[in-house]
Amino acid sequence: MSGDAASSASTAPEQDDDVEAAGSPQAVRAAVADRFTALTRAVDAAAAPGLGGRPIAEVPLPGSGRTADRFRVLYELGREDLCVARLVEGHLDAVAILDEIAGDRTAPGERWGVWAAQPPGPGLTARESGGVWLLDGVKPYCSGAHSCTHALVTADTADGRVLFAVRLGQDGVRPVPGTWQAVGMAGSDTPGVAFTGVEAVPVGGVDAYLDRPGFEHGGLGVAACWLGGARAAAAPLYAAAGKRPGDTVTAAHLGAVDTLLSSAETVLIRAAGDVDADPPDALGGARTRTLRVRALVEHVCTEVLAHTGRATGAGPLCHDARHARTVADLTVYVRQHHAEHDLAVLGGLAAGRQDGALGSAR
Incomplete structure (x- = not known):
C-alpha cells in the first residue's frame, strides 16, 4: 500500500464517524431544539423564517378569521422540517388551548408542549394536597421533553381526567x-417523562381538554404539518420528472402525486374557512370535518411516499440525507392518525349523513 493510500485509509473512519455523529439522533435532536428555541424567541418576522412572515406570537388562533394563515405556517414548517413543525405545532396548540379554556396567555420565551397521549397502562395521576395539585407517574410521548419550558399535561384525578399546566424546571420532572x-x-425528542410530586395548575375541569371545539381544530393543524412533509417528500419526484421529459412512467407518477397534493391542500384551506365560519362548532360539524381531512391527508402522505419511491428508486433515499430523513419522519408522524380506528369512527358519523349534496361536508 502506498503512503497516500495508507493516509487516506487511516482518515476514512474519522470522516465516517463525523458524518455519523452529525446525523446521530442526539445531534438531530439538538439541532431541532435549537431551531425551536430560536423560533419561540423571535420577536420579528425576519428572525423567524418559515413562520409565514410573522413571529410565532402573531400566528393566528384557530377560528380567528385567519385560520388558513395558521395552517400555512404549519404546512411550511412541515416542508422545512417535520420535527421542528411538531414542536412548534405543540406550542401553538398550547397557546390556543390556554386561550380557549382559561383566557390565559403564554409569556415571551416560554416553549410549551401538549402532552395528552393516553395509551393503555398506568399513566399520570394527580392529587390535591393542601390546596396544591401534585402529579405522579410517567407520561408517554412527550415531544420536546428536553427543550420545552412548560407543558399542558392530562392526568387522572379522583373525579376524572383533567388538563394541568406544569412548569418543567421542577426537580420532580x-x-x-x-x-x-x-x-x-x-428530533422531536418524544420520550416518556416521569413526574414525582410535581406541582401543577388545573386548566379547566374534567374533560375540558376534549370537550371543546378547539380540540378538533387542533387536529387539523397536525394534518397541515403532515401535508407539508408530504410536499417535501415529493421533491425528488418533481425534480426527476423535470430531468426526464420523455419518461412517461415518471410523469405518470408525478401526475398522481400532484393531483393528490393539490387536492389535499385545497381541502385543508376549505376546512380553515369552515372553522372560521363556525368557531364554536354550533353546527356540530367539527368532528366529522377533522376526521375527513386527517384521513385524506394520511392517505395522500402514504401515496406520495409510495409513488415517489417507485418512480425514483433507492437513489434519493441513499444519497439525499434530507429526503431520507423526511421519509422516515413522515412515516412515523403520520401514524398519529389511528388508521382503521379513525376511519371506523368517521364511518359511524357518515352513516347518518347520506344526502351526498355538494357542499354538505360542513
Missing part, C-alpha cells in the same frame, strides 16, 4: 432515558 428509540421523528 425527569425524561426517562431509552423511551424514545425512533429513527423517524428522532
